[in-house]
Amino acid sequence: MNLRTTLLAGAAMVAMTSAVSAETLRWGAARDINSLDPYSYGSTFTISFLNHVYEGLVRYNADLTIEPALATSWETMPGNIWRFHLREGVKFHDGADFTADDVVASLTRVSDESSPLRGNLPAYKSATKVDDHTVDIAVDGTYPLLLNDLTNIHMFDAGWLKANGAEMPTDVAKKVEGYATFHTNGTGPFSLESRVPDSKTVLVVNPNWWDTPKHNLDRIEFTPIASAATRTAALLAGEIDFTEAAPIQDLPRLEGAPGVKVLASSELRTLMFGFNERPKLADGRNNPFADKRVREAVAAGIDLDAIHKKVMRGQSRIAGTVVAPAIPGYSEDLDTPTPYDPDAAAKTIKDAGAEGFAFTLVCANDAYVNEEGVCNAMVSMMTRIGLKPTLDIGPNAIQQVKQSSGEADMFDLGWANEPMLDSYSILLQVFKTKSDNAGVFNWGGWSYPEIDKLLDASAVEMDRDARLKMENEALRLVKENVIMIPIHQQPMAWGLSDKVDSVLQLSDNKARHWMTTMKAAN
Amino acid sequence: MTVFLIKRLFNAAMVMLVVAALAFMIFRFVGDPIQLMVNEQTTQGEKDALRASLGLNDSVVVQYLRFVGNAVRGDFGISYRNQQSVMSLIAERFPATMELVIVATILSLVVGIPLGVITAIHRGRWFSESLQFVSIIGVSLPSFVIGIVLILVFSVELGIAPAFGRGEVVRIGWWTTGLLTPSGRAALVLPSISLALYQITLVMRLVRAEMLEVLRSDFVKFARARGVPRWRVHYSHALRNCLMPVVTMTAMNVGALIAFALITETVFQWPGMGLLFIQAVTFVDIPVMAAYLCIVSFIFVVLNTAVDIAYALIDPRLRTARG
Numbered sequence: 137m138n139l140r141t142t143l144l145a146g147a148a149m150v151a152m153t154s155a156v157s158a159e160t161l162r163w164g165a166a167r168d169i170n171s172l173d174p175y176s177y178g179s180t181f182t183i184s185f186l187n188h189v190y191e192g193l194v195r196y197n198a199d200l201t202i203e204p205a206l207a208t209s210w211e212t213m214p215g216n217i218w219r220f221h222l223r224e225g226v227k228f229h230d231g232a233d234f235t236a237d238d239v240v241a242s243l244t245r246v247s248d249e250s251s252p253l254r255g256n257l258p259a260y261k262s263a264t265k266v267d268d269h270t271v272d273i274a275v276d277g278t279y280p281l282l283l284n285d286l287t288n289i290h291m292f293d294a295g296w297l298k299a300n301g302a303e304m305p306t307d308v309a310k311k312v313e314g315y316a317t318f319h320t321n322g323t324g325p326f327s328l329e330s331r332v333p334d335s336k337t338v339l340v341v342n343p344n345w346w347d348t349p350k351h352n353l354d355r356i357e358f359t360p361i362a363s364a365a366t367r368t369a370a371l372l373a374g375e376i377d378f379t380e381a382a383p384i385q386d387l388p389r390l391e392g393a394p395g396v397k398v399l400a401s402s403e404l405r406t407l408m409f410g411f412n413e414r415p416k417l418a419d420g421r422n423n424p425f426a427d428k429r430v431r432e433a434v435a436a437g438i439d440l441d442a443i444h445k446k447v448m449r450g451q452s453r454i455a456g457t458v459v460a461p462a463i464p465g466y467s468e469d470l471d472t473p474t475p476y477d478p479d480a481a482a483k484t485i486k487d488a489g490a491e492g493f494a495f496t497l498v499c500a501n502d503a504y505v506n507e508e509g510v511c512n513a514m515v516s517m518m519t520r521i522g523l524k525p526t527l528d529i530g531p532n533a534i535q536q537v538k539q540s541s542g543e544a545d546m547f548d549l550g551w552a553n554e555p556m557l558d559s560y561s562i563l564l565q566v567f568k569t570k571s572d573n574a575g576v577f578n579w580g581g582w583s584y585p586e587i588d589k590l591l592d593a594s595a596v597e598m599d600r601d602a603r604l605k606m607e608n609e610a611l612r613l614v615k616e617n618v619i620m621i622p623i624h625q626q627p628m629a630w631g632l633s634d635k636v637d638s639v640l641q642l643s644d645n646k647a648r649h650w651m652t653t654m655k656a657a658n
Numbered sequence: 659m660t661v662f663l664i665k666r667l668f669n670a671a672m673v674m675l676v677v678a679a680l681a682f683m684i685f686r687f688v689g690d691p692i693q694l695m696v697n698e699q700t701t702q703g704e705k706d707a708l709r710a711s712l713g714l715n716d717s718v719v720v721q722y723l724r725f726v727g728n729a730v731r732g733d734f735g736i737s738y739r740n741q742q743s744v745m746s747l748i749a750e751r752f753p754a755t756m757e758l759v760i761v762a763t764i765l766s767l768v769v770g771i772p773l774g775v776i777t778a779i780h781r782g783r784w785f786s787e788s789l790q791f792v793s794i795i796g797v798s799l800p801s802f803v804i805g806i807v808l809i810l811v812f813s814v815e816l817g818i819a820p821a822f823g824r825g826e827v828v829r830i831g832w833w834t835t836g837l838l839t840p841s842g843r844a845a846l847v848l849p850s851i852s853l854a855l856y857q858i859t860l861v862m863r864l865v866r867a868e869m870l871e872v873l874r875s876d877f878v879k880f881a882r883a884r885g886v887p888r889w890r891v892h893y894s895h896a897l898r899n900c901l902m903p904v905v906t907m908t909a910m911n912v913g914a915l916i917a918f919a920l921i922t923e924t925v926f927q928w929p930g931m932g933l934l935f936i937q938a939v940t941f942v943d944i945p946v947m948a949a950y951l952c953i954v955s956f957i958f959v960v961l962n963t964a965v966d967i968a969y970a971l972i973d974p975r976l977r978t979a980r981g
Contacts, residue, residue: 177696255696336823366822369809535689572702576702
């Protein structure tokens with residue numbers, strides 16, 4: 137052995153030790169998580185953050201398809217029962233074993249009458265332990281989307297819940313705080329070290345994680361930085377390594393800065409505009425939007441390209457249908473935007489007797505990316521084809537009341553199909569006829585019996601291909617009837633410092649740091 | 659004196675009741691918390707049940723009375739957003755805001771007073787005139803612009819101060835302080851400058867005006883005639899006569915600074931009460947908004963009452979005139 141190989145071996149040794157040395161990811165987020173309890177109010181962001189600590193029975197893999205997590209396999213049984221076989225040898229952070237009792241306790245907690253997350257598990261009826269590692273979940277009728285729902289239902293330890301009096305979810309109306317709001321005990325790749333709300337939440341690696349880690353992190357320091365300008369500054373100054381919300385207006389600056397990378401793409405959320413389709417408007421006038429020709433004319437009068445280039449600075453993805461390509465039910469042949477033809481649109485408006493029709497477009501300014509700019513552009517484009525729109529804009533909390541009450545003649549809506557990741561979500565909640573458990577976002581009061589029929593059939597269709605075909609057919613009807621005009625998929629942009637080697641960015645815009653690697657610190 | 663005190667305290671209680679009533683009138687226009695508490699899959703039935711269980715279907719008067727009834731017992735309820743007790747949320751943030759406000763106040767005095775004296779005694783000189791000019795900018799620039807400019811210069815370009823947060827804090831009982839750690843002190847620098855800037859110019863202009871007044875008075879001329887050294891006349895005799903209004907204004911303005919801190923806290927992600935309030939507004943977190951408004955008005959009322967009582971102690975005429 138000569139000197140040279142010794143040196144090389146030495147270098148390799150150094151490289152190996154630094155690969156396992158402490159890597160801290162400093163994450164500057166646009167907002168804080170609401171609570172440490174995954175069964176608190178249905179915030180997609182909070183649940184995705186807590187997914188580092190807690191896990192569900194199944195999870196999405198790098199292709200956004202469902203794969204086993206805490207359950208290794210499952211099968212459907214007669215009587216609308218799903219049997220799940222649980223992974224053996226999984227331990228909670230406090231050392232307790234993961235068993236069927238934990239699944240039963242978690243599902244009981246999340247489906248409780250007072251649970252804010254109950255809506256995420258709509259078909260659930262009951263869970264029964266078969267043996268220590270087998271659980272039967274009974275659902276209400278034939279229900280094909282149970283696995284999708286379960287990706288977001290994190291598993292608690294039954295003993296821990298019981299010992300701390302947290303078997304029931306926290307009920308704000310009862311004015312009592314919950315133990316799980318302040319403490320965690322999951323099975324996930326990271327465990328909680330400390331949390332100061334609005335200031336800092338620290339996660340450390342769980343050395344006993346059941347899965348082989350694909351990350352090399354030891355620690356995640358999560359800091360909310362609500363102000364966009366400050367977040368950009370913190371990334372430029374090297375005070376954070378990662379943000380899931382790099383402000384769109386700062387992207388050129390960030391891309392040009394040394395030591396900063398930007399990962400930009402389009403996410404699942406599709407922005408669209410809808411109309412009041414009732415025969416009369418809220419103020420009693422006849423409603424031209426009930427006429428399909430007028431809606432078609434509006435669609436032809438929108439210059440999607442201009443919105444994409446001018447308002448969204450080329451960062452959005454122009455949409456021809458109301459769901460993003462990654463959402464099951466999507467098909468490429470539907471994704472064709474209406475060609476821009478303002479002159480024909482103006483003529484149609486005239487023929488339909490809607491020329492000079494004055495109405496209100498109700499938008500928020502804080503719900504979607506560059507929402508104000510898009511709505512302003514809509515107003516000027518619709519004015520051009522002979523309509524008289526007025527823009528009513530304000531905070532989402534106020535505007536959504538007007539939109540949902542039928543007061544708005546026209547409105548905007550963004551839909552990501554979260555947490556279900558299936559077209560069924562938008563079809564059920566937006567396009568189905570309004571009833572007690574459907575059409576909550578059917579703000580225009582429309583009713584298309586054909587869509588309803590397709591949806592009812594797809595809701596009990598266990599064959600995935602047949603089900604998606606029905607959903608796709610329903611989406612075709614949505615497009616043909618111009619119920620809503622899709623504009624674009626929103627841009628998402630992550631900012632990284634050059635210390636970060638790779639992150640996994642999927643179109644659901646959730647950070648999965650158990651896939652993140654950082655460059656070895658020297 | 660006792661009658662005076664009782665009257666003042668009664669007034670204070672009335673002010674707080676009116677503030678709470680106004681707050682509840684406003685809450686009708688801030689939007690619907692239910693829309694933000696549920697996700698896309700929630701059914702209408704579940705939304706209605708949640709609304710009913712939170713008592714949001716009751717009339718404003720009923721909601722207001724229930725709030726006052728609970729607040730009197732110190733129960734402000736649970737935050738819709740965090741599911742934490744509102745009192746503990748505010749108690750957690752109170753030290754952060756107070757520390758920022760106190761440091762900004764001290765800064766405004768330490769910088770503002772000497773500047774005021776200098777601009778007064780060197781009136782007409784180029785540097786005092788330019789200080790005067792710069793101070794106009796300090797008054798007129800909005801506080802968030804100052805904050806962002808400070809971040810750009812000192813964090814991004816020079817890299818000498820952190821852009822956000824509070825650094826490491828030390829817990830002393832229920833109070834937390836960043837003053838005892840290096841990172842905590844570094845984190846205080848930019849936010850406190852940004853918050854103090856307006857106050858500095860205010861103090862400087864007040865001291866200058868008072869000084870110009872005092873410098874014309876007979877005792878200053880007499881001291882000068884006796885050959886007392888110039889710096890002693892200025893800083894010891896004249897300045898002392900200017901400080902009364904400065905101290906009063908500073909004490910009264912602590913309340914204003916707490917309110918102003920809202921913007922500074924948002925820019926610097928300073929985990930204080932203002933940031934809590936801003937987030938409560940975007941989430942329509944009514945329990946937190948109501949409690950914040952009551953507590954801030956309570957601080958205003960306490961400061962005003964304290965100043966009134968102090969005046970009454972100093973000046974007996976006020977006691978007889980009002981009491």
